[in-house]
Amino acid sequence: MTDATIPMxxxxxxxxxFGRLEVLKGITLEVGRGxxxxxxxxxxxxxxxFLRCINHLEKVDAGRLVVDGELVGYREDGGKLYExxxxxVAAKREQIGMVFQRFNLFPHMSVLENVIEAPIRVAxxxxxxxxxxxxxxxxxxxLADKRAAYPNHxxxxxxxxxxxxxxxxxxxKLMLFDEPTSALDPELVGEVLDVMRNLADEGxxxxxxxxxxxFAREVGDQLVFMDAGVVVESGRPRDVLTAPQHERxxxxxxxxx
Amino acid sequence: MKSPADRHxxxxxxxxxxxHPGASLTxxxxxxxxxxxxxxxxxxxxxxxxxxxxxxxxxxxxxxxKYFTSETILQGLWMTLLLTVLVMVLGILLGILLAVxxxxxxxxxxxxxxxxxxxxxxxxVLVQLLVWFNLAALFPRISVGIPFGPEFMVLDANALITxxxxxxxxxGLNEAAYMAEIVRAGIHSVDEGQTEAAQALGMRRSLTMRRxxxxxxxxxxxxPTGNEVISMLKTTSLVSVISLADLLYSSQIISSRTFQIIxxxxxxxxxxxxxxxxxxxxxxxxxxxxxxxxxRADPDSLWLRLWRNLTRFHTAPPSQAPLSETGGIR
Ligand SMILES: Nc1ncnc2c1ncn2[C@@H]1O[C@H](COP(=O)(O)OP(=O)(O)O)[C@@H](O)[C@H]1O
Ligand SMILES: [Mg+2]
Numbered sequence: 001m002t003d004a005t006i007p008m009x010x011x012x013x014x015x016x017x018f019g020r021l022e023v024l025k026g027i028t029l030e031v032g033r034g035x036x037x038x039x040x041x042x043x044x045x046x047x048x049x050f051l052r053c054i055n056h057l058e059k060v061d062a063g064r065l066v067v068d069g070e071l072v073g074y075r076e077d078g079g080k081l082y083e084x085x086x087x088x089v090a091a092k093r094e095q096i097g098m099v100f101q102r103f104n105l106f107p108h109m110s111v112l113e114n115v116i117e118a119p120i121r122v123a124x125x126x127x128x129x130x131x132x133x134x135x136x137x138x139x140x141x142x143l144a145d146k147r148a149a150y151p152n153h154x155x156x157x158x159x160x161x162x163x164x165x166x167x168x169x170x171x172x173k174l175m176l177f178d179e180p181t182s183a184l185d186p187e188l189v190g191e192v193l194d195v196m197r198n199l200a201d202e203g204x205x206x207x208x209x210x211x212x213x214x215f216a217r218e219v220g221d222q223l224v225f226m227d228a229g230v231v232v233e234s235g236r237p238r239d240v241l242t243a244p245q246h247e248r249x250x251x252x253x254x255x256x257x
Numbered sequence: 258m259k260s261p262a263d264r265h266x267x268x269x270x271x272x273x274x275x276x277h278p279g280a281s282l283t284x285x286x287x288x289x290x291x292x293x294x295x296x297x298x299x300x301x302x303x304x305x306x307x308x309x310x311x312x313x314x315x316x317x318x319x320x321x322x323k324y325f326t327s328e329t330i331l332q333g334l335w336m337t338l339l340l341t342v343l344v345m346v347l348g349i350l351l352g353i354l355l356a357v358x359x360x361x362x363x364x365x366x367x368x369x370x371x372x373x374x375x376x377x378x379x380x381x382v383l384v385q386l387l388v389w390f391n392l393a394a395l396f397p398r399i400s401v402g403i404p405f406g407p408e409f410m411v412l413d414a415n416a417l418i419t420x421x422x423x424x425x426x427x428x429g430l431n432e433a434a435y436m437a438e439i440v441r442a443g444i445h446s447v448d449e450g451q452t453e454a455a456q457a458l459g460m461r462r463s464l465t466m467r468r469x470x471x472x473x474x475x476x477x478x479x480x481p482t483g484n485e486v487i488s489m490l491k492t493t494s495l496v497s498v499i500s501l502a503d504l505l506y507s508s509q510i511i512s513s514r515t516f517q518i519i520x521x522x523x524x525x526x527x528x529x530x531x532x533x534x535x536x537x538x539x540x541x542x543x544x545x546x547x548x549x550x551x552x553r554a555d556p557d558s559l560w561l562r563l564w565r566n567l568t569r570f571h572t573a574p575p576s577q578a579p580l581s582e583t584g585g586i587r
Contacts, residue, residue, distance in 0.1 A: 086461055087461065106455075118455075118458035
């Protein structure tokens with residue numbers, strides 16, 4: 001299953017619509033193992049929707065979306081696609097971490113409880129072992145001293161770092177970030193990007209939707225520019241950001257840079 | 258009517274001695290002469306009422322005192338309390354189940370729950386009570402077995418549906434429909450992002466509901482549930498019509514013997530008041546506990562609020578909007 005030669009994410013002509021609104025109009029891309037893959041684009045272009053398709057929070061309507069060699073949400077058998085059961089979908093999501101724009105920490109649980117909840121209840125790890133690992137992760141994001149605090153008493157940057165630790169606690173092979181710094185005050189953006197940079201250095205495969213072009217240029221291995229449900233342009237972040245080929249990319253970049 | 262300064266005093270509840278740099282000023286609250294007139298009128302009316310209650314011999318306070326803690330009454334009180342607790346337990350458990358079903362992506366489950374709620378909220382609870390009590394007329398035999406197949410056990414409905422069972426079913430199944438709406442509103446109040454975060458971690462729907470959504474929904478579910486308990490305590494008095502010896506029926510047993518109808522109704526009312534007062538106190542305690550972990554400041558206890566409202570001549574600031582949209586009117 002963990003064949004080092006196959007890509008972590010492979011999308012071929014992925015389509016998705018909500019009612020009559022076509023949000024993804026055939027997305028094709030490939031995320032290699034250990035790569036940091038950045039997605040940029042204007043609001044409403046379908047970036048979040050594509051990210052959510054990867055862990056099957058949204059159902060793909062057409063095309064193929066393959067994560068680590070396995071079709072997302074379906075099982076292929078004799079030329080037919082069978083929709084997976086909830087249990088099977090959940091099992092696949094365990095291996096894909098997701099970080100949200102608005103953190104989505106569980107407000108009724110302490111920081112530590114947030115991090116150990118899924119390892120205990122989903123992965124079936126003993127509480128002591130889960131706690132030990134959670135403390136290590138919280139140390140990694142610089143928040144070990146906040147383990148007893150409740151999310152509402154933390155700053156946005158601290159909450160997002162806890163959210164990253166919570167996702168890492170399930171030992172995912174792929175991490176999805178949906179504008180992780182967009183809801184933060186400017187002075188708190190750096191601390192979250194630092195954690196993400198460290199994660200990238202450790203070799204984590206990451207798909208990052210972001211407006212932080214500096215981060216994309218520095219840390220990203222690939223970058224795609226999405227607009228109105230299509231990939232307009234892709235390539236090495238440095239190339240796309242400094243010498244965009246398409247008019248739409250140019251006009252977008254001139255607004256955000 | 259109110260000047261801005263006046264409103265400021267109202268909202269903080271204290272006259273502020275403004276700590277102005279360099280000068281020490283004393284703020285004088287606006288005076289309200291008409292309030293003293295209103296107080297005088299209200300006190301006069303209250304005095305007249307108390308005087309009638311005490312002096313009118315038809316109230317027969319001695320009878321109230323005589324039976325207040327009689328065995329019949331205390332047994333009736335016990336039945337009322339027991340019924341309230343059991344009905345609410347049944348109503349809450351079934352209500353959660355119905356709410357979760359209602360929100361299920363499965364159209365059969367959701368439809369069945371909707372139908373249940375529609376039926377039980379759309380017919381009077383008194384009628385439901387009577388139907389359960391007379392179930393034997395509808396189904397003389399109740400059998401346990403494989404549908405359309407062999408029967409393992411046959412029960413006589415008349416023996417099975419005692420007044421107590423009828424009361425429990427009649428009130429409990431009805432309450433479940435109301436609780437379902439309260440729970441549903443609670444579940445809806447929880448941010449969608451919570452479910453997504455849980456599912457992204459690999460949690461399944463049932464686990465997400467149990468560990469993430471319902472605990473957060475409690476903050477919205479508990480206040481109207483408290484109201485339901487208090488309202489149920491009074492609604493149980495309907496069981497008098499099926500001759501279940503609750504507090505009201507027990508007082509009627511006595512008055513039918515002694516023909517002292519009014520004093521025994523007063524007696525029952527006093528007991529209902531005592532219990533609802535205690536329940537209200539418990540409710541405000543619990544509400545305070547559940548608002549914790551929430552950034553909003555703890556609301557003051559009802560009694561603190563009440564005391565303040567009585568001792569200060571202004572209404573409390575509207576800090577707490579009514580939480581429930583579904584409780585209340587039936
Ligand atoms: N659940 C949904 N139902 C209907 N429309 C949706 C839903 N989610 C997203 N959309 C629409 O899809 C489009 C793309 O949304 P999104 O993927 O969130 O864009 P982005 O993340 O690039 O800003 C938007 O027009 C949005 O309104
Ligand atoms: Mg988005």
